[in-house]
Amino acid sequence: MPESPHLSLRTTQPTHFGQGWISGVLSVLLGILGLGAVFCFHFPSVLTMPELRELYPVPWIRALLHIVLAGAFLLGAISVCLRYNKALGLTGMGLTLAAWLLGGSGVSVDGELRTGPFLGLDWLLLNVIGYSVVFVPLERLFPLRSQQSVFRRQWRVDLIYFAVSALIVQGTTLLTMKPAMIFFDWARNASVTQFAGSLPFAIQFILILVVSDFTQYWVHRLFHVIPALWRFHAIHHSADVMDWLAGSRLHLVDAVVTRAISYVPIYVLGFSESAMFTYVAWVVIQATFIHANVRWEFPWLRPLLATPAFHHWHHSAAPEAVDKNFAVHLPALDWIFGSYYLPERWPDSYGIAGGPKVPEGFLGQLAHPFTGMRGNLKG
Ligand SMILES: [Zn+2]
Ligand SMILES: [Zn+2]
Structure with missing residues (x-):
């Protein structure tokens, strides 16, 4: 050439x-x-x-x-x-x-x-090292789609999401926790918080998982069914490739609103700091893992915990999988509320049915929900 x-x-x-x-x-x-x-x-x-x-x-x-x-x-x-x-x-x-x-x-x-x-530049660098050391070898050794490269289509956009969310960690943490503290302080009751905080660690952890995922389930579902909210959440679903990095693609409004609302019941119940910290670490790892390009199916875990197959179907473009599998942790919630869908195979493709209707660049995606792009964005 x-x-x-x-x-x-x-x-x-x-x-x-x-x-x-x-x-x-x-x-x-x-x-x-x-x-x-x-x-x-x-x-x-x-x-x-x-x-x-x-x-x-x-x-x-x-x-x-x-x-x-x-x-x-x-x-x-x-x-x-x-x-x-x-x-x-x-x-x-x-x-x-x-x-x-x-x-x-x-x-x-x-x-x-x-x-x-401050900007969490050190947090970003640690995340880049930590995630790539764990997930890149995992996806190379046990790939669901072995032809898929680490540097697959649109990896740069997802890396920008990854970087931005780490850099502004101070702001997003504040926006996640402050609203509950300001608007729901009245709902805290000393005997309830003392009781919750004194429960055995494992019980507290499971309770946090149940309470936060219940809230998260409904917030997530609303983001799917209310058109104005879907414009934000469509960004997450615009990824047509699944891997650990694809999970980072979340509009800031989507990420902050979902986390802030899910935090309210946890704050009101008042669990111990160690249980909360473990939960946050668990969320980060599980939310990344369920997007990963790994072929493990975990048949024994299917009813208990969200697996990559469970969440890959949430991202499927197939009509039968639209608006299914909203839980991040507990598939039981989808089973109870009638949105469970997990066949014995993997989806053929991902993304928004009917083709991409979301801009491809980071800034375009950031502005997209506010630009009032009308029409049926949802497949
Ligand atoms: Zn969704
Ligand atoms: Zn996802």
Whole structure:
């Protein structure tokens, strides 16, 4: 392809192994990771979570940062050698160089630590590392669809959702918890909260799961049946590929409203902090896992807990699966309320029936519910 430009940002060359595309993308991702970590060292007050700051083993992080930057540079160099279009490789190397110029792994911690508004850049970097270390190998080793690449269609958009939700974690946590605290404080009763908080840990955890999923079920169902709300939730269903990253695609209004309402009964009942914390960790992992491209069917778990097959059917474009499987944790809720659908096979396709009617870019999707796009969006 001699006429293709050397530095085009558009991918016109093959992207499979050996073409320098994978090394280029990895170089850019590692470069961003390394540069982000260096920024966290420079501006800890505004780029790191106060809850995490005290927990960091700084010497280990420096060692890891060193490996990340060296890896990014090396992969960038490999991509430049393999690929006619040098844009990816040079971008990865440039990011690494910038990180080194700003101090690299020897960067000093700048400024006095203050509390106030912050972006969870460290939270984002930890999430990127944690999720990719667990889910990428899992989906490569036990794939439902083995032809599906990690860098499948629209992975960039979903990565933006992933990044934005981690960066604004302070704001979304506040918006999730504050409304319950402000508007439902009157509903809290000391004897009830004391009783709930004193129950055995496992009982509290199960109760939180039941109470929050009951609320979540109905909020989710309303997001499907009320057209004005569906415009927000359609963004989540616009993903036509299922993997761990696809679950991140949630309109901010959808995510915050659902979480804030689901938090109300938990707040009113007043469970212990440790049970709440375990529940939050559980939600994050399960909500990601049920979208994953893994072939495990968990036949013994089907009636008890939402599995990938259960939620994949929620995303199915097949007419018989529309408005089914609203629960995030407990399929029993769908069974009780008549929306359970789980045949002995996997869906053929995902997305909104009748084709995509949602913009493909992040900003377009953010604006989409407000643009009053009329018509029957739902399949
Ligand atoms: Zn839904
Ligand atoms: Zn989903």
